[in-house]
Amino acid sequence: VQQSSGAGSQTLLGASFADANTGYVCGINGLILKTSNGGSNWNPLTTGTTKFIRTIKFVNSQTGYAAGEAGLILKTTNGGANWLNQSLSISSAFVNINFVDSETGTATGQNGIIYGTTNGGTNWNAQASNTSVEITGVFFVNVITGYCTGFSGTILKTTNGGANWNALTSGTTSDLRAVYFTNENTGYVCGYNGTILKTTDAGLN
16 A cells, blocks of 8 residues: 655665664665654654665664665664764765664675664774675675675675675576575575575585
8 A cells, every 4th residue: 555655755775674663765865764663754854964875774672773875874763763873084975774783784885885883883894795796685694694686697695794795606697686595494585687596504505
């Protein structure tokens, strides 16, 4: 059922729900909208930025992160009422952010960038992706095992919390946009040209 965001023609780029009723969407010009009634009403939040916000992730009802243009990273601990700027001094944009828990997260983006935090974003540390393609998707099964997707059929895996990322064989050259695992072995990747990939052996095939 189509819902009215109240954002007019402004482009929306990401979404995250903390529970069945409480959700957030983000977009261009620093836009973050919040619903507390399952989308019946959306209200704009004050973010303190006009940069494009490409991705948003809430780990519980109060704590959430958003990221985007030119190293932008924002954090809230009160359900979006206030946003703390954790931005990095880099030119590349973040396009995806994922948190295993309130402290451990990973942000990925243009030019092969991957940054990780283990202290709720107080510090963000660069990780070597060994690629220059855009890293579009990221998902961690637990605090040490995670996967990234990217352009040109790129799939990366870490088994040590991002200290090392190793390329997996995807069997496609299509740009891949998202990754999600339902358990430690079973995961799905999707991308351009109708591409959908599935693994049942933790990315080996």
